[in-house]
Amino acid sequence: GQNIDQPTEMTATEGAIVQINCTYQTSGFNGLFWYQQHAGEAPTFLSYNVLDGLEEKGRFSSFLSRSKGYSYLLLKELQMKDSASYLCAVGRDSNYQLIWGAGTKLIIKP
Amino acid sequence: KAGVTQTPRYLIKTRGQQVTLSCSPISGHRSVSWYQQTPGQGLQFLFEYFSETQRNKGNFPGRFSGRQFSNSRSEMNVSTLELGDSALYLCASSSGTDTGNTIYFGEGSWLTVV
Numbered sequence: 569g570q571n572i573d574q575p576t577e578m579t580a581t582e583g584a585i586v587q588i589n590c591t592y593q594t595s596g597f598n599g600l601f602w603y604q605q606h607a608g609e610a611p612t613f614l615s616y617n618v619l620d621g622l623e624e625k626g627r628f629s630s631f632l633s634r635s636k637g638y639s640y641l642l643l644k645e646l647q648m649k650d651s652a653s654y655l656c657a658v659g660r661d662s663n664y665q666l667i668w669g670a671g672t673k674l675i676i677k678p
Numbered sequence: 679k680a681g682v683t684q685t686p687r688y689l690i691k692t693r694g695q696q697v698t699l700s701c702s703p704i705s706g707h708r709s710v711s712w713y714q715q716t717p718g719q720g721l722q723f724l725f726e727y728f729s730e731t732q733r734n735k736g737n738f739p740g741r742f743s744g745r746q747f748s749n750s751r752s753e754m755n756v757s758t759l760e761l762g763d764s765a766l767y768l769c770a771s772s773s774g775t776d777t778g779n780t781i782y783f784g785e786g787s788w789l790t791v792v
Contacts, residue, residue: 599778610768610783611721618778655721659777664709665734666781670720 570594572669574656579675580646588641588672590656598661602630602641605671606652614641614654643674651676680705682771682784690790696757699787701769703750709733709774710752711781712744715766724767727752728774756789764791 572592580586592600599618603611617623617632617639629642643650656669683702691697703710711734712724723736727746744754750771756763766788770781 598776601780610786613780613782616778616780661777663734664728664774664777665711665723665726665736668721668723 570658570660570667572656572658572667574654574669574672576670577673577675579677580643582646582648582676582678584646585642585644586646586674588643588654588656588674590639590641590669592637592639592656592658592667592669594637594658594660594667596661596663597634598659600630600632600639601657601659601666602639603655603657604652605655611655646676648676648678650674682769682782684767684769684784684787686787687785688788688790690792691759692792693759693761695759696755697759697789698753698755699767699769699789701752701754701771701784703752703769703771704782707771707773707782708750709772709779709781710746710750711770711772712752712754713768713770714738715768715786716764721768724754733774759791761791764789 574590602614605611615630622631627644653671655671657666709728711726713721726734746752766786768786769784772779772781
């Protein structure tokens with residue numbers, strides 16, 4: 569079947585580094601997306617990985633291993649504004665509907 | 679380039695009434711998806727339209743319906759509203775030509791059913 573797993577909640581300290589994991593099971597994999605969603609707001613696009621490896625964008629990096637069905641989002645130099653939910657979603661080559669994880673709520677403490 | 683625009687942003691309806699929400703996608707995008715999100719919950723997929731045709735549908739009752747116009751604008755309708763329909767309704771657009779296309783969300787419509 570199709571399934572995405574991510575931790576429900578994580579806590580980290582301002583200035584530190586945090587890694588949010590996402591594991592998936594799906595047929596016809598066609599890329600993995602990460603979105604950030606602040607409370608009461610719409611999700612905003614962070615990254616897209618379709619090939620194995622690490623993609624870096626400033627303080628945020630995303631990694632993908634297709635053979636392991638695994639991705640992570642790495643956030644460096646954490647800021648209070650990074651407190652949000654982080655959603656992992658998988659695209660499939662036979663279907664235009666993304667499969668969404670339930671999201672990881674990240675709490676940043678001073 | 680304007681983003682995805684949803685109207686209205688906030689609305690309050692009474693049980694049993696019906697509601698129509700509107701979405702204007704990013705210029706040039708032909709795919710529009712709708713999602714429901716309740717507090718603390720993940721995104722629940724409602725349906726997706728591409729070039730005026732419903733291409734995908736989630737597991738929602740028939741009270742939830744949608745359509746897309748020739749200019750790619752989309753509307754969703756919920757009839758016979760129930761208290762449990764209170765949620766944030768999000769519209770997302772993409773070019774829709776490849777399953778790896780990034781989708782971009784609108785600000786959402788907050789629906790409260792009383």
